[in-house]
Amino acid sequence: MGRIKTYFSTMDRTSRDDFITYGGLLVVFIVMQGLLSAGMLSNQMRGLLVPLCVYAIMAIALNLVVGTLGELSIGHAGFMCVGAFSSAFFSKINPDMPDLPRFIIAIIIGGVVAGIFGFLIGIPVLRLNGDYLAIVTLAFGEIIKNIINALYVGVDEKGYHFSLSSVNDMGMDPLNGNIIINGPQGVTGTPRSATFAISMVVLFISLIVILNLTHSRDGRAIMAVRDNYIAAESVGINITRYKLTAFTISAVISGFAGALYAHNLATLVATPARFGYNMSIMFLVFVVLGGIGSTRGAIVASVVLTLIPELLRPIQSYRMLIYAIVLIVIMLVNWSPKSRAFMETHSLKRFLFKKGGKEDK
Amino acid sequence: MALLEINNLAIHFGGLRAVDEFDLTIEKGELYGLIGPNGAGKTTVFNLLTGVYKPNEGIIRLDGKDITGKKPIQINREGIARTFQNIRLFKQLSVLDNVKVGLHNRYGYSTAASILRLPSYFRTEKEMTEEAYELLKVFDLDKNAATTLASNLPYGAQRKLEIARALATGPKLLLLDEPAAGMNPNETQELMDTIKYIQKNFNMTILLIEHDMKLVSGICEKLTVLNFGRILAQGETKAVLADPEVIKAYLGE
Structure with a gap:
């Protein structure tokens, strides 16, 4: 010890x-x-384990873009959606493969396809800054979701068939064909391979990739671009390259999360609740609440913010009442002079490091 | 051959001729000053030299090579590094990391090596850290460099860190934009010694913009005076500062 x-x-x-x-x-x-x-x-808790990992992975992936690169993306659910559907597609067309290797390949495919999307979208989009970038990523997320909702893919002995209007337009043999993606009905019957252990392994790998990247030559360059791009350019940092690196790696990891998500559901549908704007905003809330730029904070925030609403479900009818009371209490505690004085004399910092408290005076 | 040769440089913003008919020759190892009243176009010359602006006319040659109109990244790789009038540090990075960003293009390992922590990552990072500390030592910034954020340094130290970062890119020519701005007389004196030291020990050619006449007359070997974007006087420091035209531009009639 x-x-x-x-x-x-x-x-x-x-x-x-x-x-x-x-x-x-x-x-x-x-x-x-x-x-x-x-x-x-409990059953409820068991069902939450994989989604918790998925949200934690999304939070650290988005933190790479928002915190480390300093660009606002509100379309990350789109990358997750791409990863989910491409991996589910792979698992559906290989029903005979053993479970674990198929799932590992599916996760990799989800990541690679999302990464390709991230790279291609990043090339034009990363020339923009601030609000403009946010608007374009938002549009991307919505477009992806809507395209997948209108996409029909089937397979028969003649090969693959695609359509963007209806099942019948695919020209697939109706008797022997197998529908893989059925428009608004999505993908049904994806093998439920995502276990808690595999999800945690993926979370660990994502974490290692992000932390190692951040604390390297590339990571320094990415943060230099965030802090001052004019100065970064003046010392020879290729801004576009490093923006694209961070954005693409973030998209790949979002793709991993999407693959886990898809293999945890019996039916995968690109509904607004799952892959829409609200989801992207939720990931952003994880990052902001965890402290922008803090990877650990993003994970903690994603877990806390997912668990609290679930655990408080029994008292759902009092939700608005509790919100109001909590808000008032927080305001009082934070700003009333007496409670501030109390916090000064009883802070945890002073309790733990008695010397530190004295130095402040 | 001169290190830097500028011929007939000009840039117009709409109808305003910000810099016009600008010629400048700097020999290797010289400490050259660029002075002039506010708005004379001094920083614009720096921005033209570093590729922030593209000139409308004229040629810039570094070591005989035409670098006119190249991008800032390319110009930095050709060997021009600069500091800024309003300090531009990487505020959220440590003092050490600021210099290591400057070393970025002189050391390399792949993204894969950084993610997988291959031996090349550890080897190169160690070399970079060592060289960064050597540079920081020159500016007396090496204490707690790994734990201090650049934004937490005192003002004078931030100016010095910017110079250290510029030097880390391994330039042939160092451009300093008002290095003594906002410094007290003691800090200015210390800065003068540091600039002299850099010129001597790094064998560096330096072009600086400055308003502090004590610093200019104290260390610059040659001067160019700009007024309304045009050259007013050029030559040895003493002669230029005694020029009645220069005195008129600075003090009025």
Whole structure:
């Protein structure tokens, strides 16, 4: 234990920070997996495990664009949607493959296809800044969702058939054909391969990719572009290249999340509730609430904000009342002079590091 | 051959001739000053040199190579680095990382190597850190460089960090845009020593814009005076500063 402590103190701040993130996540994984295999989780909680991982992955992927690159994207549900449907498509046309390898390939396919979309959209879009970029990414998310809602894909012995209007227009043999994507009815019968363990592994891999990228030469260049692109250009940083790198990697990871999402549902439909604008905004809320630029914060916020509404479902009818009361209490606690004075003298920081409190005076 | 040769440079913004008929020759190792009243076009010359603006007329040659109209990234790779009049640091990055961004194009490893933490990542990062600390030591900024954010440095130190970052790109010519702006006399004196030190120990050619006459007369070997975008006087510092035309432009009649 002592050796671990000395090792810990020799690490620099960023690696210590990463260590806490990995360690915390590992502990959560072991505890939850233990509870899961002991059968001690409620049905509701079991059903939430995979979505929680999916949202956490989306939160860190979006944080790479919003926090590290400093560009606002409100169409990330679109990349997740692309990943979900391309991976579900792959799983549907390979029903005879063993489950695990098929799922791994499906996740990779989801990531690669979403990455290609991210790259192609990034080329024109990343020339824009701020609000304009947000508007275009928003449009992209909506367009993707609507195209998939109108897309029919089927397969028979003659090969694949596509249509954007109806099943009959595909020209598929109606008896022997197999519909894969059925327009607004989406994809049905995707194998439910996404387990909590696999989802956690994907979350870990995504986390490693993002943290390692951030703390490297490329990551520094990306953050330099965020902090001051004129200065970055003056020291020879290729702005477009690094914007595109961050955006594409973020899209790939969103694609992974989409693949997990698709393989957790019996029916995959591109409804506005699942892949629409509200979803993208929710991911953005995770990032903002977690503290823009903080990867660990994004994960924590995504878990907390997904769990709270689910756990409070029994008292749903009092929701608006509770919101109002919480809002008033927060205002009072944060701003009344007496409570501020109380917080100054009783802060956790002062309690833990008594010296630190005195230095402030 | 001169390191920097500018011939008949001109840029117009609409009807305004911001810089016109501008000629400048800087020999290798020289410390050259560019002065003039506010709005004379000094920073515009810097922006033309670094590719922020494209000139309407004229040729810029660095080491004999035509660099007119190239993009800022290409010009930096050709060997011109600059600082800014209003400090432009990477505020959310540490002091060390600011310099390491400057070293970006002189060291390389692939994106895959950084994600997979291959040996080339550790080797190159170590070399970059060492060189960055060497540079920071020159400016006395090496203390807590890895944990201090650039935005938390005092003003004078931020100016110095900008110079360190520019030097990290390995330039042939260093452009300093009002390096002493906002400094007190002590800090200015210290800055003068540092600039002299850079010229000598890095074998650097330096072109600087400055309003502080003490600094200009103290360290610049040659001067060009701009007024309304045109050259008013050019030559040895002493002679230029004694020129009645220059005194008139600065002090009025």
